[in-house]
Every structure is written in C-alpha cells, then in structure tokens.
Amino acid sequence: MGASAVNCTIAVDTMGGDKGPTEFIRGLFYAIEELKLDCNFTLVGNQRLLERLLKVRKLDVYSDRINIIHSTQVIGMNEKPIQALKSKKDSSMVKAIALLKDQQANAMISCGHTGALMAGGTLRLRQIPGVDRPALGIIVPSKKNPFVLTDVGANPESTAENLVHNAILGSNYAKAALKIANPRVALLTIGTEEGKGNTLTNTTHPLLQKVDGIINYVGPIEGFQLFDGDVDVVVCDGFVGNIVLKSSEALFGFIGSTMREELVRNVKRKIGAVLSKSAFKDMKTRLGPDQHAGAPLLGLRGNILKSHGSSNYIAIANALRIAKEVVTHDMIDSIGSEINQANVLITNSETETAP
Amino acid sequence: MGASAVNCTIAVDTMGGDKGPTEFIRGLFYAIEELKLDCNFTLVGNQRLLERLLKVRKLDVYSDRINIIHSTQVIGMNEKPIQALKSKKDSSMVKAIALLKDQQANAMISCGHTGALMAGGTLRLRQIPGVDRPALGIIVPSKKNPFVLTDVGANPESTAENLVHNAILGSNYAKAALKIANPRVALLTIGTEEGKGNTLTNTTHPLLQKVDGIINYVGPIEGFQLFDGDVDVVVCDGFVGNIVLKSSEALFGFIGSTMREELVRNVKRKIGAVLSKSAFKDMKTRLGPDQHAGAPLLGLRGNILKSHGSSNYIAIANALRIAKEVVTHDMIDSIGSEINQANVLITNSETETAP
Numbered sequence: 252m253g254a255s256a257v258n259c260t261i262a263v264d265t266m267g268g269d270k271g272p273t274e275f276i277r278g279l280f281y282a283i284e285e286l287k288l289d290c291n292f293t294l295v296g297n298q299r300l301l302e303r304l305l306k307v308r309k310l311d312v313y314s315d316r317i318n319i320i321h322s323t324q325v326i327g328m329n330e331k332p333i334q335a336l337k338s339k340k341d342s343s344m345v346k347a348i349a350l351l352k353d354q355q356a357n358a359m360i361s362c363g364h365t366g367a368l369m370a371g372g373t374l375r376l377r378q379i380p381g382v383d384r385p386a387l388g389i390i391v392p393s394k395k396n397p398f399v400l401t402d403v404g405a406n407p408e409s410t411a412e413n414l415v416h417n418a419i420l421g422s423n424y425a426k427a428a429l430k431i432a433n434p435r436v437a438l439l440t441i442g443t444e445e446g447k448g449n450t451l452t453n454t455t456h457p458l459l460q461k462v463d464g465i466i467n468y469v470g471p472i473e474g475f476q477l478f479d480g481d482v483d484v485v486v487c488d489g490f491v492g493n494i495v496l497k498s499s500e501a502l503f504g505f506i507g508s509t510m511r512e513e514l515v516r517n518v519k520r521k522i523g524a525v526l527s528k529s530a531f532k533d534m535k536t537r538l539g540p541d542q543h544a545g546a547p548l549l550g551l552r553g554n555i556l557k558s559h560g561s562s563n564y565i566a567i568a569n570a571l572r573i574a575k576e577v578v579t580h581d582m583i584d585s586i587g588s589e590i591n592q593a594n595v596l597i598t599n600s601e602t603e604t605a606p
Numbered sequence: 607m608g609a610s611a612v613n614c615t616i617a618v619d620t621m622g623g624d625k626g627p628t629e630f631i632r633g634l635f636y637a638i639e640e641l642k643l644d645c646n647f648t649l650v651g652n653q654r655l656l657e658r659l660l661k662v663r664k665l666d667v668y669s670d671r672i673n674i675i676h677s678t679q680v681i682g683m684n685e686k687p688i689q690a691l692k693s694k695k696d697s698s699m700v701k702a703i704a705l706l707k708d709q710q711a712n713a714m715i716s717c718g719h720t721g722a723l724m725a726g727g728t729l730r731l732r733q734i735p736g737v738d739r740p741a742l743g744i745i746v747p748s749k750k751n752p753f754v755l756t757d758v759g760a761n762p763e764s765t766a767e768n769l770v771h772n773a774i775l776g777s778n779y780a781k782a783a784l785k786i787a788n789p790r791v792a793l794l795t796i797g798t799e800e801g802k803g804n805t806l807t808n809t810t811h812p813l814l815q816k817v818d819g820i821i822n823y824v825g826p827i828e829g830f831q832l833f834d835g836d837v838d839v840v841v842c843d844g845f846v847g848n849i850v851l852k853s854s855e856a857l858f859g860f861i862g863s864t865m866r867e868e869l870v871r872n873v874k875r876k877i878g879a880v881l882s883k884s885a886f887k888d889m890k891t892r893l894g895p896d897q898h899a900g901a902p903l904l905g906l907r908g909n910i911l912k913s914h915g916s917s918n919y920i921a922i923a924n925a926l927r928i929a930k931e932v933v934t935h936d937m938i939d940s941i942g943s944e945i946n947q948a949n950v951l952i953t954n955s956e957t958e959t960a961p
Contacts, residue, residue: 366797394860407796407804441762441848442721449762449845474852478860490804491846493796497829498850499857505749505833506861509893513885523881530868530875538864 259289259578261571262356265296266325266343267363269561272296275362276304278567283313286568290575293318293356295343322346325363328560332366336374344368348375351553358554358574360545362562368555369405369548376553379583381590384409385550386417386489387557388424389496390543390573395480397543399425399434402489403496405548409488411454414438415597418459419589420549421484422466427580428573434483437472439491447471451488459486462593503538545570547577550586554578614644614933616926617711620651621680621698622718624916627651630717631659633922638668641923645930648673648711650698677701680718683915687721691729699723703730706908713909713929715900717917723910724760724903731908734938736945739764740905741772741844742912743779744851745898745928750835752898754780754789757844758851760903764843766809769793770952773814774944775904776839777821782935783928789838792827794846802826806843814841817948858893900925902932905941909933 263279265272275294282288294301298321305311324342326335336345344363350356352375361368365387373385386402401421406413418436425434438455440448448456452471459468469482477485477495487495510531514524524531536542544566545556554577558570618634620627630649637643649656653676660666679697681690691700699718705711707730716723720742728740741757756776761768773791780789793814795807803811807826814823824837832840832850842850865886869879879886891897899921900911909932913925 394863404796439849441759441845441852474849474854475856477853478856487849490796491849494794494829494842494846494850495853497796498832499829499853501830501833502854502857503861506858506889506893508749509889510885513889513892514882516885516888520882520885523878523883523885526878527869527875527882528878530865530871530878533871534861534864534868537868538861 259358259575260291260293260356261574262293262295262347262350262359263571264343264347264359264361264363265294265301266322267361267560268558269328269362270563272300272304274562274564275567276301276308276310277564278562278571279317280308280310281564282568282571283310286572288568288572288575291316291318292571293320293350295320295322295347295350297321297323320346320350326367328364330364330367332364332370335364335367336371345371348372348555351555352376357578358556360556360558360567360570360574362558362560362567365404365557368557372548372551372553372555376551376555378550379552379587379590381587381594382416382420382550384413384416385548386413386420387492387546388421388549389546390428391478391496392538392543393478393480396483397429398480398482399429399484400492400496401484401486401549402492403546404489404493407488407490407493409451411451411458412597414451414455414486414488415458415462415593416550416590418462418466418468418484418486419593420586421486423582423586423589424547424549424577425483426585427577427582429483431483433467435469435481436466436484436486437469437482439474439477439485439487440471441473458597461596465589465592465596500540507535541566542569543573545573547573552583554583614713614930615646615648615711616929617648617650617702617705617714618926619698619702619714619716619718620649620656621677622716622915623913624683624717625918627655627659629917629919630922631656631663631665632919633917633926634672635663635665636919636923637926638665641927643923643927643930646671646673647926648675648705650675650677650702650705652676652678675701675705681722683719685719685722687719687725690719690722691726700726703727703910706910707731712933713911715911715913715922715925715929717913717915717922720759720912723912727903727906727908727910731906731910733905734907734942734945736942736949737771737775737905739768739771740903741768741775742847742901743776743904744901745783746833746851747893747898748833748835751838752784753835753837754784754839755847755851756839756841756904757847758901759844759848762843762845762848764806766806766813767952769806769810769841769843770813770817770948771905771945773817773821773823773839773841774948775941776841778937778941778944779902779904779932780838781940782932782937784838786838788822790824790836791821791839791841792824792837794829794832794840794842795826796828813952816951820944820947820951855895862890896921897924900928902928907938909938
C-alpha cells in the first residue's frame with residue numbers, strides 16, 4: 252500500500268456482472284473523484300485491460316492506492332456455484348474472496364453470480380461464531396428514511412433462531428450503513444387479527460422480545476407498512492425477502508413503463524412530460540436501486556458485498572462507499588458479541604418453556 | 607324476485623367497509639347504470655337508511671331487482687372473527703352469508719372484516735369436497751394482460767397439496783373472471799440456480815407437473831417476472847401472497863406520493879404536471895386496485911367475494927361484476943370436478959414414491 256493509504260482496502264471482482272470492467276472503472280472513478288472515497292482498492296481481473304481502462308479514466312495517478320491482481324477466468328451467471336468455484340480457481344471472484352480470507356483486503360465487492368459468491372464466501376470465510384446461516388441485507392427507500400430489509404435470499408428455509416440472528420445482523424448493518432444509533436427492528440408478517448402470521452413468525456416474535464435489550468425490537472409489521480419508514484430494519488426469511496425485493500423492483504419498472512406509455516398518448520401530455528422530465532429523473536434517483544447498491548452477506552467473518560448484476564457506475568460507487576462504511580464500523584466484531592448474548596437468551600428461553 | 611329477474615342474485619353486506627352504505631349504493635348505481643349489470647341484488651343492512659339511499663340515487667325504480675333485508679348489527683374491523691360471528695347473529699355479514707347458504711343468493715360480497723368473512727364463509731358453507739383449505743384469489747395488472755394471484759392470505763401455512771389446489775382454484779377463477787380458455791399457471795419461487803426455492807416450492811413443483819393435464823402448468827417464476835404478464839395464474843402460499851400484494855399496493859402509493867412531491871418542486875414541473883395530469887389519472891385507473899376489486903374466497907361451496915375495506919364505488923361495482931361472472935361460469939362445479947381428478951393423481955404419485 253502506498254503513501255496515502257488509509258486503513259481500508261477493498262477488493263473488487265471487476266469481471267463479474269453484466270456490464271464488465273469498463274463500468275467498474277467508471278464506478279471507481281466516481282467513487283474517488285465524486286464521493287471522495289478515501290481507501291485502497293485491489294482490482295481483480297484482466298491486468299492489461301484494467302491498466303488500459305485506468306489510464307483512459309486518468310486513474311493511473313492513484314497508483315499508490317490502486318493495485319491490480321491478474322486473473323484469467325470468469326464465473327458466468329448460469330454456472331453451478333460449487334462446481335464453478337472448484338473449477339475456476341483463477342477466476343476474479345475466487346481470487347477476490349481469497350484476498351479477504353488472507354487479510355489482504357477488508358472488504359470485497361462483486362456484481363457476479365450471487366449463488367457462487369454466497370457459497371464461496373461461506374466456504375472460505377466461515378460464519379461468525381454463533382451464526383448458523385448468513386443473510387443478505389439490502390437498503391430500501393421509504394417515505395421517511397431508508398431501511399434495511401434482511402434476508403433477501405441467502406437462506407430461504409429459515410428457523411426462528413435464524414430470524415433472530417437476521418435481526419441482529421440487520422441492526423448492525425443499519426448502524427454501519429445508515430448511521431442509526433439504535434435501529435428500530437420489525438418482523439414482517441401478515442394480518443392483525445386472530446391467528447395472524449404463520450408458525451415461523453409466531454415462534455420468532457417471542458424470541459425477538461427476549462433479545463429486545465440487544466436490539467430495539469418494535470414488533471411485527473404488515474406488507475402495507477413496508478414503505479412507511481417507521482422502522483429501520485425489517486426482518487424476514489430469505490424466500491419472502493427475495494420475492495418482496497424482486498417483485499418490488501419489477502413493479503417499479505412496470506409503473507415506469509406504464510407512465511411512459513401514458514405520457515406519449517397525445518401532444519399535451521408529451522409537452523407536460525418534457526417540462527416535468529427532471530421530476531421523473533429525481534424520482535428515479537430517489538427510489539431506484541443505484542443509491543443503495545451493495546448488499547452485504549451478513550454473518551460471515553469478512554465483508555462481502557453483492558451488487559446487482561446490472562449495476563451501473565453509480566451503483567458500483569455506492570457499493571464501494573457502503574463497503575468502506577461497514578469496515579469503518581467494525582461491524583463483524585459488534586455482530587459477534589451481540590450474537591453471543593442473544594444465543595444465551597434464546598437458549599435460556601427454550602429451556603424455560605421446555606416440558 | 608321480480609319480472610326482470612335473471613338467474614343471478616347477489617347478496618351485498620352493505621354495512622361492512624370503511625365507507626359505509628352510501629358508497630355501496632353509489633357502486634350499485636354504477637353497476638346497473640354504467641356496467642349494465644343484469645342481475646338481482648339483495649342488500650343487507652339498515653332498511654330505512656338503504657331505502658333512503660336508493661331513493662336519492664333513483665334506484666327505487668328497480669324495486670323488482672333490488673330487495674332489502676334488514677339487519678341491526680355490524681361486525682367491526684377490529685373484532686375477533688369467531689366471537690363476532692357468534693355474538694352478532696343479526697349483523698349484515700352473517701345475514702348475507704346465510705342468504706348464500708340458504709340458496710337465496712348465488713354470490714355475496716362484503717368490504718368488511720376479512721377474517722370474519724373467511725371464518726363465517728368456511729363455517730357456514732364448508733369447502734368443496736376434496737379442498738382442504740380455501741384461498742383468496744385476486745386479479746393483478748401486468749405489462750400484458752391481468753393475472754390471478756392466489757393465495758393472498760386465506761391460508762398462511764400451506765402444504766404442497768394446498769398449493770396444487772390453489773393452482774386449480776386460480777385457474778378456474780382466471781377462466782371465469784378473465785375469460786381465458788386455458789390459463790397458464792406458474793409457481794412463485796426464488797432463484798434460478800442450484801438449490802433454488804424452498805422445501806414447499808420444491809415439493810409442489812413435481813406435483814404441479816403431475817396435474818398438468820388438468821391445469822396448464824408452465825413452471826416456476828421469480829419475483830422479477832411477476833408483472834411481465836407471461837402467465838395467467840401465479841400460485842403461492844397465503845403468507846407470501848399477502849405480503850406481496852400488500853407491499854405492492856404500498857409501493858404503488860409510495861411511488862405516487864414521491865412523484866407528487868417531485869412534481870411541485872418548481873414552476874416548470876408544476877406546469878408539466880398540469881398538462882400531463884390525465885396521464886397520471888389513466889395510469890392510476892390502469893394499475894390501481896379499483897378495476898379488479900372483489901377477491902373471491904375460492905374453494906368454498908358458495909361464491910363469497912371480499913372487496914377492500916376502503917373500496918370506492920367503482921371498486922364495488924367491479925366486485926359486483928366479477929361476482930356475476932363467477933356465477934355465470936359455474937365455477938364451483940368446475941372446481942369440484944378438477945379437484946377430484948387432481949387428488950387422484952397426487953395420491954397416486956405419493957404412493958409411487960413411497961418407500
């Protein structure tokens with residue numbers, strides 16, 4: 252690391268994702284020049300290509316902060332995770348994870364294959380002691396402040412204990428990325444009447460009440476409250492979270508395309524659309540996924556962040572920014588301590604209620 | 607029934623819902639005068655009030671088609687379902703369900719308490735033989751044609767067999783309400799890679815393949831495909847479906863409120879918004895819930911339709927229209943026959959794979 256080195260190095264899998272290394276370097280430029288992101292970067296990918304792209308963006312002046320690690324392989328979006336990880340040891344993803352494992356980096360980001368990243372991360376780094384299954388957390392905009400939704404797909408078959416862990420993981424992520432001192436944590440469920448929820452949420456709710464001293468549990472919420480912004484962390488299992496996240500993104504796109512159709516139906520509407528064009532752009536910036544790209548795989552002994560396969564440079568820059576924040580916050584140490592405390596409380600509560 | 611009677615009578619719980627009987631009578635007016643809905647209506651509620659409201663709307667000329675059944679009680683939105691049903695035997699909801707049970711009506715609609723309606727419907731009418739649990743189906747707009755999403759909350763703890771039944775229920779509802787001859791049925795799940803889905807969807811998928819001759823099963827879809835319109839029925843458990851439905855409605859509202867905020871930020875945008883105002887209105891009509899209000903409680907021996915508590919007159923009129931369609935289609939007979947065939951295939955398949 253060079254003279255201007257700060258205490259944070261982010262490894263970047265530049266070859267994953269739909270848009271390739273060009274967009275990554277553009278994102279890196281934006282992160283350094285616009286977001287003034289103050290850390291070191293280790294780019295993993297085709298060395299000659301990366302050198303050329305850095306030169307084009309005049310990023311070669313930052314050679315003291317930007318290293319390149321050459322890799323020859325790429326894990327494709329449709330490969331089988333375990334098989335790909337085994338057969339492509341010289342892939343950008345595998346090598347970037349190795350940097351994290353070998354403590355050559357404090358965080359890594361990838362826009363590549365989610366399944367491979369989760370499998371590789373879990374196999375190489377292992378979970379924080381006490382955490383059974385990692386969870387993907389993502390930041391979602393709301394009517395008030397953004398909130399963390401977790402798990403959005405790492406663990407589709409959750410137990411109540413997993414959800415309690417998700418609550419702690421999400422709470423720590425909210426502290427790190429959203430800078431909220433005491434995040435309000437809610438459990439996503441259905442119905443407000445008799446027999447509401449399902450067995451999983453009905454079992455989880457009392458456990459979350461048990462660990463209320465460790466996190467700030469405010470109770471269950473329903474789908475219609477999701478975007479109200481009255482809570483900072485929404486906990487659910489990975490099956491529900493993934494469907495909610497992806498269907499919400501799909502709905503956002505669907506509303507946008509319907510709007511565009513309606514706005515070109517006649518001349519008056521077209522003129523109106525031209526005049527208010529900046530409003531649509533600002534709305535897209537506020538609600539679109541680019542501001543809060545970079546979903547960490549929470550619960551691992553290392554900071555792995557996944558960004559959308561189709562991430563543009565702004566999304567990539569923001570993912571780099573979030574990576575820096577989770578490193579600065581010492582999120583992993585904090586999670587380890589809280590998980591230990593919670594597991595004691597949960598185990599005690601199980602003993603108490605045993606027949 | 608009067609001289610102009612057709613072979614369909616719809617019982618209406620006019621006292622349930624947030625807006626009360628005034629909106630119901632407005633909806634009835636719209637259904638008769640605008641949608642030209644050709645059936646009889648039995649309104650259950652405060653007789654004197656209903657008579658006055660009918661007179662105001664000049665609907666008293668249809669006295670041969672509109673009957674009133676007096677009721678003195680209303681089930682509130684926060685009451686406990688079973689308790690409310692027992693203690694309020696003279697409520698508009700209980701009396702409207704009784705009309706269905708006693709074959710005085712072919713369908714009933716309510717904007718009241720969902721839990722009470724489901725419990726009352728199930729207890730009084732019972733399931734169609736072979737159906738274990740009823741499912742709420744709802745029509746959702748998409749980029750192409752609208753589709754049926756089921757279950758959206760009746761059964762939050764589904765088995766694979768329940769989901770197969772949901773597929774048949776949803777397919778029949780799509781035939782009746784969307785007039786699709788051979789609806790394409792999909793299973794909502796997550797991931798496209800190794801170990802995708804959860805145990806429930808992974809168990810359900812092969813069972814749906816088994817009953818592919820009864821329904822037109824086209825395979826699993828993910829959240830991001832939900833609004834593409836490439837399928838006509840999307841099957842999921844009531845927990846997932848309720849959260850997807852309610853969070854989608856919440857997101858629709860959230861995008862709308864953000865849009866309004868952005869459109870008044872400066873004069874240029876405000877002028878643009880005025881010029882394209884009709885585009886926003888048309889979009890709301892296309893995507894809002896009013897066009898497709900009236901979710902049937904599928905799988906019961908009677909057509910019970912639930913409309914949103916906050917339904918306006920257009921939503922109510924459309925719910926009445928859909929009620930007529932499910933009656934005309936003989937949906938219940940058709941479901942009964944398909945469920946029987948499916949249960950044979952599922953049972954055989956279980957026997958085959960037994961150790």
